[in-house]
Amino acid sequence: MSELKFRDPAMAKHLAETLVHLMQEIGRPVAVMHVCGSHEQAIAKFGLRSLFPKGLDVIMGPGCPVCVTDVPEVDEGVVLARQGVRIATYGDMLKVPGTVQSLADAQADGAKIDVIYSPSQVVDLARGTDEEIVFFATGFETTAVATAAIVTNDPPKNLSILSAHKYIPPVMEIVSEMPESRVEGFLAAGHAATITGWAVFEPFVERHKVPVVVAGFEPLDILAGVVELVKLIRDNEAKVVNTFPRCVTREGNLPAQELLWRVFRPIGGRWRGIAHVPNGNLRFRDEFANVDARKRFDIDVKSLWDYAPPHLAHQCICGDIMAGIRNPVDCKLFNRECVPENPVGACMVSNEGTCKIWHLYGGVPDLSEIAI
Amino acid sequence: MSSCALPVSTVTPGRVTLKQGGGGKAMRALIEKLFVREFAAMPFNGVGLGAMDDGAAIPIGDQWLVITTDSHVIHPIFFPGGDIGRISVSGTVNDLTMMGVTELLGITCGVILEEGFPLDQLEAIQRSLVDTCVEAGTVVVTGDTKVMGKRELDGIVINTTGIGLAKRVVRDNGLRVGDKLVITGTIGDHGLAVMAARHGLQLEGDLISDVAPINGLIAKALDAIGGGIVAMKDPTRGGLSSSLHEMAQKSGVGIVLEERKVPVTDAVRSAGEILGIDPLVVANEGKAVIGVAPELAEKLVATLREHPLGRNAAIVGTCITERPGSIILDTGFGKRLLAEPDGEPLPRIC
DSSP: OOOOTTOOHHHHHHHHHHHHHHHHHHOSOEEEEEOOHHHHHHHHHTTGGGGSOTTEEEEEOSOOHHHHSOHHHHHHHHHHHHTTOEEEEEGGGTTOOOSSOOHHHHHHTTOOEEEESSHHHHHHHHHTOSSOEEEEEEESHHHHHHHHHHHTSOOOTTEEEEEEEBOHHHHHHHHHHOTTOOEEEEEEEHHHHHHHOGGGGHHHHHHHOOOEEEEOSSHHHHHHHHHHHHHHHHTTOOOEEESOTTTOOSSOOHHHHHHHHHHEEEEEEEETTTEEEEEEEEEEOGGGGGGBHHHHSOOOTHHHHTTSOSHHHHHOOHHHHHTTSSOGGGSTTBTTTBBTTBOSSGGGTSTTOHHHHHHHHSSSOOOTTOOO | OOSOOSOOOOSSTTSOOGGGGSSSHHHHHHIIIIIIHHHHHSOOSSBOGGGOOSSEEEEETTEEEEEEEEEEOOSSSEETTEEHHHHHHHHHHHHHHHTTOOEEEEEEEEEEEETTOOHHHHHHHHHHHHHHHHHHTOOEEEEEEEEEOTTSSSSEEEEEEEEEEESSOOOSSOOOTTOEEEEOSOOSHHHHHHHHHHTTOTTOTTOOOOOOOOHHHHHHHHHHHGGGEEEEEOOOTTHHHHHHHHHHHHHTOEEEEEGGGSOOOHHHHHHHHHHTOOGGGSOOSSOOEEEEOGGGHHHHHHHHHTSGGGTTOEEEEEEESSSTTOEEEEOSSOEEEOOOOOSOOOOOOO
């Protein structure tokens, strides 16, 4: 029951006070965005939002790989599962709604779905059976490298991969270019930057003149990252600052980058509810067609649509919510067709999803007054 | 392979989903909507189905006869720290105990087996049923056995029903503003041990289920504190979070839970971090959360700590007027509302 170094509440209080001073110096509301599900997870888990000053809006951007996996991508997994192919995927993908069904629904209908927590488990799973196994692989560059590693390491013949992997830097461009965007700075994910290196953000900063701070995932990492970001905004300084030097270097992990780009190529594609993101999707290069589930199987996504037209999903405004432009109450589906028991959009699926939080607590709860 | 081989059930309507058995909100909704409504409306003298408590209580003279029933399925059947036999006895004994039972009268045991179930495993389960009954000071007094065809059932299902006597029924809705909440020991041990075993996660090490009958521990507490104990619940499926939500909602109070005071072993904490699963939402099978008058909270903890199953007991929360039905988690950094668990917790990607 030992205390971790980066979880010292006294230090956190000190950083929170610094934030208050910085915001007083700026003297107007400020909005920053993080682009990482793990950042939101830590912010939520440790209750850090209640420490942020009132004028500081820390927006949860399109950084949850589960949330941004697009509806047709989920449909591909569901169709394969319904065809009798055994699907292995991460646990939080199960409830993500597709056009008609989620993988969990397909499972309730009898499809075989295995929950895994590491790509190496998929290899073990495939080795232990003659069945065709499809790894429904989601996540950003961090998990994509792990997928690339199994692909290049003589994978079993009955294993193929449905890649829904995504690449973060291009989506930051999209959010910055949204005309309504209020975002004045970005908190970048430390684990992705461990792979890509922090220099990957320099061209972005150059083009958009907004600061980027690379931050880790412990409560103090995040608070220190936000402090640094607000400082840069106060000083009107657009540059990249790395507050996670214990893991992230300027160049990043070069062998991992080499592996990533040897296996995957970036192509444009939709992120759920956000937009078409140029170079935002990672798909297999032709040399790896043998493990590409899209090449191995005829995935007829339209066969699902005969049962129900994809009308609800089109009305979902998750994208605007994740971009920080609109609130859940602006959505026609919110708390009517779209509820946690039967979510339409991804923001209602995950416990960190903005819509789920609003559904549960009627907005962003203010707990600052509660004392015992 | 282009057509959908399975008939499509559009999302939830028409079918029961696993989520509705996860011990959270979805399960409660199903039970309330389907099973409870009509029975709760029928005349019954005592604490009945409508109370949705751990068991039913019928007044007999100046005592209460308490009945509870539970069907046990678990995969794997044998896991670090226990097996389906131990859980079948402990689960029912603990449900009775949570209603205030101090005298166990006996339990029943119905076993449904799949054709081909290994006899040596069945013998081991029987051994465990006996040993756990001895530990709890009770006995199986009647039973039933059925065998179903291959694949008509996954291995084994055990149903146990227990009866006991209580001098005073302790409910799960008795919390008042100012009351303290005490947990009898570390949380998350059972759920994470079983999850690690089930998914073959190479984390087992110190992850050991806490499954145990805790009637002895609670009898000691009731003896020492008496009416100062105002509510009890065993945080099984859905974990401490689910139990506290239910208690807060039924009692009409808010609860501030101090996360840093909640006892969690290092093994559970690190497994939870790796899997992205909060120990607050995973099952326990040998713990109780107890609502107690504030002036008696310290005494309760001291009493519990004298018992081997209560060594890590701690005061973890306080009932407040604000936000009735909600749990406010004080993390030591800030505060947040704790979400009510909904369905089985699953390992996360990020």
